[in-house]
Amino acid sequence: MxxxxxxxxxxxxxxxxxxxxxQKVFVTQPTLSMQIQKLEDELDVLIFDRSKKPIELTETGKKIVQQARNIVNESDRIQDIVDQQKGFVGGxxxxxxxxxxMPTLLPMFLKTFIKKYPKVKLKIEELHTEAIIEKLQDGHLDAAIAATPLELPSVKEAPLYYEPFVGYIPEGHRLSQKTKLEVDDLDxxxxxxxxxxxxxxEGILNLCKSTRTSGDDHFQLESGSFETLVKLSNEGLGMTLLPYLQTLEMSESEKKNLKMFSEPSPAREVSLIYNKSxxxxxxxxxxxxxxxxxxxxAxxxxxxxxxxxxxxK
Incomplete structure (x- = not known):
């Protein structure tokens, strides 16, 4: 083996x-197949069910893959130890x-990082938390930046900053005259x-204790961007909540619609997360x-x- x-x-x-x-491991298909067949013969088990399309792991194969991932991670640690001893920060x-x-934090640190650590080749992906957790556990990510706490035993969290929620409330809204928002004001x-x-x-849903109960809404909309939410809010279609860094680049006219919460301000914890290995x-x-x-x-x-x-739930 x-x-x-x-x-x-x-x-x-x-x-x-x-x-x-x-193709992923840069060998020919016959070479890869031969080596896996050799391993299966040595162990006297089938790791893959080749009769299925796509190929599936056997029940024993699932356990072998789980252990193989641990072994490969530990073997990578040897090179990691050597790099740390040499003070090498690269790869x-x-x-x-x-x-x-991503849109607010990445421009703040990326240029500084690549200038300070030119031997590091960063491959950055924008991913939702669920995909990040899966890729961290599968070894397809080295680390991630996400909202925490995630309460996962396999993931370590290093908090980076605490980012308050900020209300964006247009003129004429029922809360537009308030100087400070209270959580109980939210609907x-x-x-x-x-x-x-x-x-x-999810953070907003957890912040608000009420649930959507009215059945006579004229519309329901969920957007993929804060910019769209702000534009709709400007049209008088409701208020929205933004993370603090998102508000820094807003126009002066839009900043007039921002409302901070009374302390302690509701906030999200943003952390650098990585596998426990x-x-x-x-x-x-x-x-x-x-x-x-x-x-x-900032x-x-x-x-x-x-x-x-x-x-x-």
Whole structure:
């Protein structure tokens, strides 16, 4: 049994196709098939059910893949130890970022990071939290930036900052004359929300104790962007809630419609999250310190109440 064979098994398990798996690990399909067959013969079990289309793992194969992933991660740790001893911060690093953080945070730190750590090749993906968790656990991401806490035993969280919720309330709205918002002021029937899948939406639902009960709404809309929600709000179709960093680049006329909450302000915790195997910690720490350095001047709020991003049943 070799580490290479385990890499091949993981590739086939991921792609459910021998040809695609071979392309992923840069070998010919016959070579990959032969090595997996050799491993199956050695173990005297079938890892894959080749009669199914696409190929599926056998019940034993599922357990083997789970252990193979642990073994491959631990073998990667050897190179990781060497890199840390040498003080080397470089190589490919796969980073996931949730959509409600990507447009505001990434421009703040990316240029600084790549200038300071030119040997790191960042591969950045915009992903919803559910996809991030899956990819972290499968080893397809090295780390991610997401709203926390996620309460997952397999994932470690390093908080980066606490970002308050800010109300966007147009003129003429029932709350437009208030200087500070209270959580009890909110009514879900009156709030324009992001689409399902955004943890920021779940945070708002957790913040609001009421539920959508009226059946005579003229319309119901959930958008994929804060910009759309603001434009609809400007048309008098309701209020919305925004993360604080989203408000920094707004026009002066739109900023007049912003309302902060009374302290402790409801806020989301944004963290750098990574697998408990703690691979590539030197790059994770470099990211954490770089982001902490640039965010310190933008967010100085201390008296906040963290709102969970998890769906509450």
């Amino acid at each position: 070799t580490i290479t064979q385990l890499h091949y098994v993981l590739a086939v398990a991921e792609h459910q196709n021998f040809t695609k798996a071979a 490919l690093f796969r980073l996931g970022i949730i959509p409600t953080v 879900l029937d009156d709030i324009l929300l992001l689409q399902d899948g955004h943890c920021f939406k 703690e691979l590539k910690m030197q790059i994770i720490e470099a990211l954490r310190s770089t982001i902490a350095g640039v965010i310190r001047g 967010i100085t709020f201390q008296n906040v109440k963290i709102i969970s991003p998890l769906h509450k």
